[in-house]
Amino acid sequence: MKTKSVLAAAAVFALALPAAAAPLRVLATFPDLADIARQVGGADVTVESIARGTEDPHQVVMRPSFVPKLNRADAVVFMGLTLEHAFLPGLLDAAVNPKMRTDSVRECVGPACIDVSAGVPILEKPATLSRSEGELHPYGNPHYNVGPQNGPLIARNIAEGFARIDPAHEADYRRNLAAYLSQLNAAIAGWEKLVAPLKGMKAVSYHKDVAYLGKFTGLDFVDTIELKPGVPPTPTHLQGLVERMKQDGVKIIVCEQHFSRESCDWLAERTGAKVAVIGVMAGAFPDADTYLKIQDHNIRAVVAAAGVAP
Amino acid sequence: MKSLAAALVAALSVAASAQTAPPDPDVAPTAEQRLAALESRLDKLENAPANASISSFNPAIGMAIDAVVRDSNNRANFDFRAAELNLEAPVDPFLKAWAVITGSNQGVDVEEAAMQTTALPYNLTVRGGRVFAPFGRLSAWHDHELPMVDRPNSLNTFVGGEAHADGLEVNCLFPTPFYLEGTVGAYNRIGADNNRTDILGGNSLSEWTYLGRLHTYNEVTDSLGFDLGVSEAWTPKSGQDRPTSGPLTGSVVSDPRNDSGRTLSGVDLTLRYQPAVGGLYKGFIWGTEVLQNDERTYDAASGAADGRAVSYAGYSNIESKLGRVVRVGGYADLTELTYDNRSISRSYAGYLTFEITEFDRIRLQYTRVMNNFSGDLSSLPGTDFGYNDLTGLHPGSIVSLQWTAVIGYHVHGFRGRWGS
Numbered sequence: 001m002k003t004k005s006v007l008a009a010a011a012v013f014a015l016a017l018p019a020a021a022a023p024l025r026v027l028a029t030f031p032d033l034a035d036i037a038r039q040v041g042g043a044d045v046t047v048e049s050i051a052r053g054t055e056d057p058h059q060v061v062m063r064p065s066f067v068p069k070l071n072r073a074d075a076v077v078f079m080g081l082t083l084e085h086a087f088l089p090g091l092l093d094a095a096v097n098p099k100m101r102t103d104s105v106r107e108c109v110g111p112a113c114i115d116v117s118a119g120v121p122i123l124e125k126p127a128t129l130s131r132s133e134g135e136l137h138p139y140g141n142p143h144y145n146v147g148p149q150n151g152p153l154i155a156r157n158i159a160e161g162f163a164r165i166d167p168a169h170e171a172d173y174r175r176n177l178a179a180y181l182s183q184l185n186a187a188i189a190g191w192e193k194l195v196a197p198l199k200g201m202k203a204v205s206y207h208k209d210v211a212y213l214g215k216f217t218g219l220d221f222v223d224t225i226e227l228k229p230g231v232p233p234t235p236t237h238l239q240g241l242v243e244r245m246k247q248d249g250v251k252i253i254v255c256e257q258h259f260s261r262e263s264c265d266w267l268a269e270r271t272g273a274k275v276a277v278i279g280v281m282a283g284a285f286p287d288a289d290t291y292l293k294i295q296d297h298n299i300r301a302v303v304a305a306a307g308v309a310p
Numbered sequence: 311m312k313s314l315a316a317a318l319v320a321a322l323s324v325a326a327s328a329q330t331a332p333p334d335p336d337v338a339p340t341a342e343q344r345l346a347a348l349e350s351r352l353d354k355l356e357n358a359p360a361n362a363s364i365s366s367f368n369p370a371i372g373m374a375i376d377a378v379v380r381d382s383n384n385r386a387n388f389d390f391r392a393a394e395l396n397l398e399a400p401v402d403p404f405l406k407a408w409a410v411i412t413g414s415n416q417g418v419d420v421e422e423a424a425m426q427t428t429a430l431p432y433n434l435t436v437r438g439g440r441v442f443a444p445f446g447r448l449s450a451w452h453d454h455e456l457p458m459v460d461r462p463n464s465l466n467t468f469v470g471g472e473a474h475a476d477g478l479e480v481n482c483l484f485p486t487p488f489y490l491e492g493t494v495g496a497y498n499r500i501g502a503d504n505n506r507t508d509i510l511g512g513n514s515l516s517e518w519t520y521l522g523r524l525h526t527y528n529e530v531t532d533s534l535g536f537d538l539g540v541s542e543a544w545t546p547k548s549g550q551d552r553p554t555s556g557p558l559t560g561s562v563v564s565d566p567r568n569d570s571g572r573t574l575s576g577v578d579l580t581l582r583y584q585p586a587v588g589g590l591y592k593g594f595i596w597g598t599e600v601l602q603n604d605e606r607t608y609d610a611a612s613g614a615a616d617g618r619a620v621s622y623a624g625y626s627n628i629e630s631k632l633g634r635v636v637r638v639g640g641y642a643d644l645t646e647l648t649y650d651n652r653s654i655s656r657s658y659a660g661y662l663t664f665e666i667t668e669f670d671r672i673r674l675q676y677t678r679v680m681n682n683f684s685g686d687l688s689s690l691p692g693t694d695f696g697y698n699d700l701t702g703l704h705p706g707s708i709v710s711l712q713w714t715a716v717i718g719y720h721v722h723g724f725r726g727r728w729g730s
Contacts, residue, residue, distance in 0.1 A: 052586040061584045064489040064527035090724040096433050104370050231667050232634050
């Protein structure tokens with residue numbers, strides 16, 4: 001009888017306790033966004049990245065294992081500006097989650113979609129929309145995560161999205177955001193000092209994904225190793241690029257980690273420019289698995305290639 | 311009084327000049343003036359109508375152009391295989407629709423014209439209209455999307471080319487921790503070149519084809535995953551033309567009585583190696599599909615079973631990246647004829663694909679077809695796939711050069727991902 005009473009009391013007590021809210025299930029398209037989402041979401045979210053940091057963001061593998069995850073997700077955090085066109089619309093279509101639906105203009109529409117491009121000053125909006133200019137992104141250059149100046153805005157957009165979807169934890173998200181921004185802003189201030197001597201120096205990159213890095217560092221990217229965006233280099237183009245780099249006094253070749261270094265090294269040999277290998281996503285290198293670390297890696301790589309001291 | 315009038319005139323002239331005089335460029339605007347100008351511009355922007363036109367609701371449009379040059383048995387042909395117009399748009403909050411209209415040297419054909427729900431509960435999706443039925447691995451792919459130039463003979467012979475199907479299907483994404491989807495469908499028939507059922511006239515429900523498919527995907531490692539699918543298409547009553555006697559020596563008779571039943575079953579496996587590091591330049595896909603065709607015949611008068619023919623077919627293909635632009639691949643195919651499993655055709659192919667850009671592709675293929683039977687294939691049922699006598703089961707060596715381009719709207723669909 002006594003045992004029964006104790007059990008009954010325990011059951012009543014357990015029922016009276018407020019049920020612990022399950023964390024928000026978040027999928028981020030890229031590791032950068034996943035990392036920032038973890039910082040902002042804290043214990044109130046579980047976050048997974050669809051892309052792996054070493055992949056080409058334009059050719060992320062559409063793995064069906066993410067279909068059930070997207071189906072159950074409470075939020076999807078994405079870059080927008082058609083950067084995820086190779087994998088997100090297809091996965092969303094298969095995931096049949098009514099809170100996030102594929103859309104030909106905005107990639108994802110619905111209450112669970114968090115587009116972190118909102119408010120980003122978009123660079124390199126195409127003057128013409130023709131595929132004769134390569135694989136263009138019609139709304140402008142979508143690689144804004146590669147410029148550290150956009151990190152705070154990405155974090156704010158994620159916090160706003162979380163607060164909209166999960167208003168019960170809005171205060172937590174705001175507190176986490178403030179803490180992360182203080183870290184990020186301190187880091188940005190340090191990087192600004194590091195890159196000060198780069199202003200006006202000429203550089204080339206493999207792909208046209210460094211516009212925002214150029215804006216932050218002051219580097220003047222005059223050309224790309226690719227013939228056009230998404231079009232691999234031809235021998236004629238590379239030969240012409242050697243001449244142009246010599247004429248313009250290009251000192252830095254920014255080679256994104258996911259591209260072959262062969263062309264970068266070939267150019268470096270013929271022009272004397274130095275190669276800076278950067279990552280366009282967190283996780284591009286084993287020791288750069290967060291947004292802060294990959295930005296730090298990239299800044300130090302270009303500063304080292306330039307051979308300048310702050 | 312005079313001085314009052316003069317003061318009034320002076321005040322009015324000052325006011326007038328203040329209204330009309332342009333801002334002095336040498337005088338910097340005050341903060342209030344700049345703010346007012348900004349507010350004015352912002353008001354105009356916010357109150358302006360959205361930048362759109364009535365054509366904004368038009369469907370997204372794209373086109374794939376596919377041409378193949380073939381040389382075989384001292385005959386060559388430039389095959390304008392397809393100019394495939396794709397149209398797609400949401401219909402309303404509950405439905406989307408698309409159409410694929412193909413023009414080729416065989417005329418104009420509506421390959422797909424379908425509607426699909428987008429807001430059903432329980433992870434359900436309903437598609438209806440003319441669809442590509444999801445039987446197996448490559449049957450639901452358009453010709454120009456295939457990893458090889460021509461569809462393997464096993465699929466042409468057993469499914470009937472592209473899996474055109476007029477009907478209705480329900481798809482469910484199961485609530486499992488891993489990817490598992492199931493589809494059931496009912497169609498007039500499956501297969502663009504399947505001529506067993508007349509789809510223009512009315513048929514009894516026993517002459518329809520009913521499909522069931524389960525498809526799962528699992529990852530062995532971060533870079534290695536596999537798809538596994540099982541499909542079954544059941545046609546309770548189907549007519550099939552067949553020779554009256556002997557493997558291929560007798561004359562061919564049609565079977566207007568619909569006195570046979572057919573079950574087409576398939577298992578498909580796809581292994582993908584897609585490494586995270588250097589995945590732009592390396593990786594491979596290996597895919598295999600095995601099909602069984604089970605035909606049962608019944609006595610027209612009594613309805614009693616009076617015969618059964620079981621035959622098998624399948625192919626295995628592998629494709630590997632050799633760099634960012636180049637892929638190399640090959641396949642082997644074995645096909646037993648559906649009405650005579652002693653008649654076997656074997657095909658071997660090797661191909662080199664150049665993905666010049668995402669929208670521009672050239673492919674060179676060598677195919678060798680060997681049969682253990684002979685005869686005029688153009689008169690034999692189930693052997694002529696409608697192209698020409700340089701493809702299909704016609705024995706010999708075939709060299710093909712394919713050139714494919716895509717213009718306009720282009721989407722990376724889930725079904726059409728590389729090596730599905």
